Amino acid sequence: MHIPDGYLSPATCATMYAASAPFWYVALRRVRKKLHTKLVPRVSLFAAFSFVVMMFNLPLPGGTTGHAVGIGLATVVLGPWAAMLAVSIAIVIQALFFGDGGITAIGANCFNMAIVGALVAYAVYRPLSKRWPVAGAGLAGYIAINASALLAAIEFGLQPVWYRDAAGAPLYCPYPLSVTIPAMMIGHLTIAGFAELFISAGVVAFLRRSDPAMLESGAVSRPVPIWAALGVLLVLTPLGILAAGSAWGEWVASDFSNPATRAQIAAQSLHQQPPAQAPRGLARLSTLWTAPFARYAPPFVNSISFGYLLSAMFGTGLVLLSCIAVIRLLR
């Protein structure tokens, strides 16, 4: 999961540094305010702990072994913002000293593991922390590492779409999303995810017996302004329009008659030419429902970026309203 140098283009690396910077800034401010003079020793010691725990060879059911990253555990004990800093520092040291992850990819690795990992672990652990803290910590670690792996797979898979030489050879990671996602996720859903699950759940169970006070100061102590984090992610959504063309298998009927899109479909499908016209069934069924914000571009908005942002806000609002409705119905 630690992306080395050379797998991502410089533009992707720069984008990932830019995406991580606001989170580092907010995390540093928040943690400094909370810990003040204790910040330096506490974050340092936990960053060192995260690093060392990554070296543990954890035996897993089935005879294999795996390494945990410690995202779930750091979030449970420190809270999401301090965990973001501690895991980021551990990633920087791994890249500089041990060649585990590239220097140009530090932004991407920190975004995937430290930032998104900590936020996902927090979102999973917090609602479960009161009733099922041990299971909650394990689940938080499992889902967080898989979310991080999925992000890394997407970053890998977008490289051949964007960066090729004149002869069509990919310049960086050569595999499309259809290969990178299963390749990354199979290993993480089965091995690395369970290593993270065992270490998070096991250590939380251990701390509940030996030092329960340690669990009081982390993710359960004070709610994170998850809305603020969500807001930053919403503002970053126009980055999605950097991805040119359609994803494989997401074509509309008109794409089959457009020469530029046809060339793109052929390039993404091992140079197999698409049919001259849209398949009849596809053409018929595609007119059944016309989405109000088709292709994330509301018809009443001229700016593509603003339309994308508006779609993200609308979608997020709809998801939140649906969640509230389901929770009310279940009460």
Place this chain on the structure above:
Amino acid sequence: MTFLEKTVEGIYGAMTRALEAEHSAARTGMLQQFDPRAKTLGLFALIAASALSRRLWPIGALLIVAIVLTVLSRISIRTLVSRVWVGAFLFTGAIAIPALFLTPGTPIGSSPITRQGVTTASFLILRVETATTLAMLLVFTTPWAHVLKTLRVFRVPALLVAILGMTWRYILLLLETAHDMFESRRSRTIGALRGPEQRHIAVATAGVLLNRSSQLSGDVFLAMQSRGFRGEVRVLDDFRMALRDWFALAGFAAFAAAAVWAGR
């Protein structure tokens, strides 16, 4: 090899690698003599150039420059091969070799390998080897304290620099603690352990280590406070750029610019 032996060996390997970097940074080679700021900026520029180049030969030329710098800095090629190249090749090769067959394009003769596949795999392996060699050169020729001071040139907040510095010191301490815990457990263990027992040991060791880290952070905080620490971090900065360092920086910049231009 049992899981206890594997873990002990892994931790010991990490400690050895960390200390080896400190030893080689103290030697009197070419890169060791340059100002850390010129060296860091220069090596970063070469890494960026290897990522930006869209042709193979400029990346190959950068790798040759990196090898020459390694020799002139009195770092053995054996260390370079064993610490950097083998690991990078094994990891990248596992990803690059299938690309020979899976990348669509013009087949080479009647083989399933495509021309584009060969280009892609070569790009990937060459870029990774070049970037890791250059990154290794920075760490193996610069004491960690100087790397940290150099980060201030890049406007990294002093607080983060202090955390990085302290983290490095405590990584060594915690590695030693974890090593001792696993080693003592291994010396008390007779026969093979079952899977759940092994997991129990690993998790309990992590828990004890976390507890010790927490206690240690409290002790360190009190020690810092008693020495007058009030939350403000000051980094001593006494680097001086000599004429030699300006020439070195100009040389690095010229190589990087030439590689980007040739590889555009």
